[in-house]
Amino acid sequence: MLRILVNALRTGVVTTRYPAEPSVPPDRFRGAPVLRPGSALPPPAVCPAGALSEHLDAGRRHVVLDLARCVFCGRCAEDPWVDAVTMGRDFELAARCRDDLRIEVVADDPTVPAAGPAPDPDAEAARASSEIHRVLGRSLHLRHLDAGSCNACDWELAALLNPVYDVRRLGIDFVASPRHADGVVVTGSVTRNLETAVRRTFDAIPDPRVVIAVGACAASGGIVGKGYASAGGVDRVLPVDVYIPGCPPRPEAIIFGILVAVGRLSARRLAREG
Amino acid sequence: MADPALMDALRAGAGGSADADVGPRPSDLTVRLGRAGDLPAVAAVLIGPYSMALATVVATDETATPDGDLKVRYVFEPTAPGAPDRFVTLLISVDAAHPEVPSLTTAVPAANWHEREMQDLFGIVSVGHPDPRPLVVHDGWPQGVFPLRKAFDGSQRVPVEPADEFPHLVAEGEGVFEIPVGPIHAGIIEPGHFRFTSVGETVLNLDARLFYTHRGLEKRMEGLSPLDAFYVAERICGVCSVAHGLGYCEALEQIADVTAPPRARLIRSIALELERLYNHVGDVGNVCAGASFHYGTAAGMRLKERLQQMNERLAGNRFLRGLVVPGGVRLDLSDDLLGVLAVTLQDTLAGLDSLMERIEANPSVVDRLDDTGILQHQAALDLAVAGVAARASGVDRDARRDHPHGAFAGPEPLDLHVVIASEGDAMARVTVRALEARESIRLVGELVRRLEPGPLQVALVEPLPGGRIGISAIESARGEAVHWLRTDAAGRVERYHLRSPSYHNWPAVVLAAETAIVPDFPLVNKSFELCYSCTDR
Numbered sequence A: 001m002l003r004i005l006v007n008a009l010r011t012g013v014v015t016t017r018y019p020a021e022p023s024v025p026p027d028r029f030r031g032a033p034v035l036r037p038g039s040a041l042p043p044p045a046v047c048p049a050g051a052l053s054e055h056l057d058a059g060r061r062h063v064v065l066d067l068a069r070c071v072f073c074g075r076c077a078e079d080p081w082v083d084a085v086t087m088g089r090d091f092e093l094a095a096r097c098r099d100d101l102r103i104e105v106v107a108d109d110p111t112v113p114a115a116g117p118a119p120d121p122d123a124e125a126a127r128a129s130s131e132i133h134r135v136l137g138r139s140l141h142l143r144h145l146d147a148g149s150c151n152a153c154d155w156e157l158a159a160l161l162n163p164v165y166d167v168r169r170l171g172i173d174f175v176a177s178p179r180h181a182d183g184v185v186v187t188g189s190v191t192r193n194l195e196t197a198v199r200r201t202f203d204a205i206p207d208p209r210v211v212i213a214v215g216a217c218a219a220s221g222g223i224v225g226k227g228y229a230s231a232g233g234v235d236r237v238l239p240v241d242v243y244i245p246g247c248p249p250r251p252e253a254i255i256f257g258i259l260v261a262v263g264r265l266s267a268r269r270l271a272r273e274g
Numbered sequence B: 001m002a003d004p005a006l007m008d009a010l011r012a013g014a015g016g017s018a019d020a021d022v023g024p025r026p027s028d029l030t031v032r033l034g035r036a037g038d039l040p041a042v043a044a045v046l047i048g049p050y051s052m053a054l055a056t057v058v059a060t061d062e063t064a065t066p067d068g069d070l071k072v073r074y075v076f077e078p079t080a081p082g083a084p085d086r087f088v089t090l091l092i093s094v095d096a097a098h099p100e101v102p103s104l105t106t107a108v109p110a111a112n113w114h115e116r117e118m119q120d121l122f123g124i125v126s127v128g129h130p131d132p133r134p135l136v137v138h139d140g141w142p143q144g145v146f147p148l149r150k151a152f153d154g155s156q157r158v159p160v161e162p163a164d165e166f167p168h169l170v171a172e173g174e175g176v177f178e179i180p181v182g183p184i185h186a187g188i189i190e191p192g193h194f195r196f197t198s199v200g201e202t203v204l205n206l207d208a209r210l211f212y213t214h215r216g217l218e219k220r221m222e223g224l225s226p227l228d229a230f231y232v233a234e235r236i237c238g239v240c241s242v243a244h245g246l247g248y249c250e251a252l253e254q255i256a257d258v259t260a261p262p263r264a265r266l267i268r269s270i271a272l273e274l275e276r277l278y279n280h281v282g283d284v285g286n287v288c289a290g291a292s293f294h295y296g297t298a299a300g301m302r303l304k305e306r307l308q309q310m311n312e313r314l315a316g317n318r319f320l321r322g323l324v325v326p327g328g329v330r331l332d333l334s335d336d337l338l339g340v341l342a343v344t345l346q347d348t349l350a351g352l353d354s355l356m357e358r359i360e361a362n363p364s365v366v367d368r369l370d371d372t373g374i375l376q377h378q379a380a381l382d383l384a385v386a387g388v389a390a391r392a393s394g395v396d397r398d399a400r401r402d403h404p405h406g407a408f409a410g411p412e413p414l415d416l417h418v419v420i421a422s423e424g425d426a427m428a429r430v431t432v433r434a435l436e437a438r439e440s441i442r443l444v445g446e447l448v449r450r451l452e453p454g455p456l457q458v459a460l461v462e463p464l465p466g467g468r469i470g471i472s473a474i475e476s477a478r479g480e481a482v483h484w485l486r487t488d489a490a491g492r493v494e495r496y497h498l499r500s501p502s503y504h505n506w507p508a509v510v511l512a513a514e515t516a517i518v519p520d521f522p523l524v525n526k527s528f529e530l531c532y533s534c535t536d537r
């Protein structure tokens, strides 16, 4: 027992100060791909997750990156597209609207700026969530719902409780029963075999409640997509409040998304920065 | 090379109606049985005198090819330590109009789930199966719809009909009651349903219903370019990302007839050991959670976190995704990173040793682990159990040695100390895991010493050769995973099948849990630490 105490004291404090202090990911970290307007952007077929699409608008080639689908594999930033795409280091990608995660770039003309998103898609959602912020902003109890993930997102949620991230310091905790929860964090694309359990768990949570889709599969179906055994994303079954891209999102990215969900942080306008 | 005595024995078993060929790899043998009915007799030759075990079962729909049939391949592997790296495939043709084959399950218990899965996904019935309940498809799955048949459109949704009960063994008597647990659990873990039938705390029967995370990934990969399908394979399971990515790549590289360069093979093996390490270290901590030893849980989580942060520095992803790719690796290990690696591993070793000391010096933890959840040696063999669970029950099997891959397949021999224990209880599994983690740290040191400058990738040129099969076996943190891949005439993925170690180990958890009391189930389960997602796919 004494040895345990001595070990614990010797270890000291290992907890991060994120989000009070920024978290700087390592050099090789693959965050949101950055598409350079006016460059020879890769064709959609390059992306194994179907995150890239293109269309012609007034004779110009527009390329759209859907961050909700992206699995951050880095393939679109490899030879021969290294000049057109770089893997950015941005990981605070959570958004309230699925559309906010679509970044549109004009491929063949450097003078045309990246298209912005619709005027302010966030405002409506933010208004709707002010009640959530008032009720749940300081103390949020979440139920984890695995809707058919590969377990990577689940392990990152479990990591939020480790001594390094320790989200209880932020008033966030995970609870065993949906009846004790203020919302769900959902991982996975909603498999056919879990659809009933997903609906019943959600129904057992009292209002107001938040739904946070964690990771590419939950946010969009990801690389699993839609098929005989997969619904293709949580929003096909439940109303989603916040989408957190990543494959899986790193723990800080999940913390960011949870704080966005309760209005303690605001989602950044990714598309506008594009 | 093919063994003439074995071929004769198999022909005799099949009453002469069997053809043997070398393949898929030069060291392998594929035996076509003229009559499906001979399957049990021929399998008995492999299991009995040749002491082989079932490695995987792969069904394919070849109705659109000139053969116009369904086929089932029962793949066996030797189990004797030091046996050559070989797979023996028994291949039978199945009439699509009357898709029936004899069941092997009574004689080869490891065939149980394979046969049930084949019935659900292909409509191939294993006649004589003792428990033919649906396995993979749940809740009102329509009769006669088989999603892995080629005629089935995989993008089509099959509507759900909620069902409140599933067929399971029901016991009656005074004081007998059922405890339903899951699929949504109290903690942050994967979904599965466990139905305990018990009297007081004593478990009479446990039924594990899995496949909740069945995403249809094998179907999803069909028709894709094998280079694109890799990204799906790498994402079948989070904590097996390296192992499954690598297994897929090695199968694909066989088809393409290329070998990853030496430096890439070393880096692949380093990644595989790092994956084993963060899993094993975290799993030792998680067992402490099952025994309510919270210091141990926190210490394990902290050590694991440090390793995952290092993963992110090495690979740009905390699960080491994006390092292994078809043809080699896409990132190098610079001297700076090797320095970080060395320091992190040294600290991990010290931390793990201290954690194990604390566990072993704590009678209340040891008491929970000792003699809890015993898996008998014979049961481990019968179920073809893999990995830590098998080795803790005295089965001397490790795919790194038995089916060399990564750097183990290189020209220079690489020593591996395979850790074995005989008790088969939770304590043995924890101890084996901790010793294997130490061995991984030693191996990484050895692999790093062997790194020589050189290329990281060979090119895989599309289209890939058509109509070829690749097979590989990788020792993941959970045990041996067997990958089977075949390309179609255009060089696209025609069929991919993964048999994960957890697939064979889940039935063993059930057996072990039946030797324990209900409150010890979390502990027993965590001592096996299996994946749901790579079982369910």
Ligand code: SF4
Binding pocket: A033, A046, A047, A048, A049, A050, A051, A052, A065, A069, A070, A071, A072, A073, A074, A075, A076, A077
């Ligand atoms: S990094 Fe994202 S957008 Fe680029 S290829 Fe990979 S999944 Fe597609």
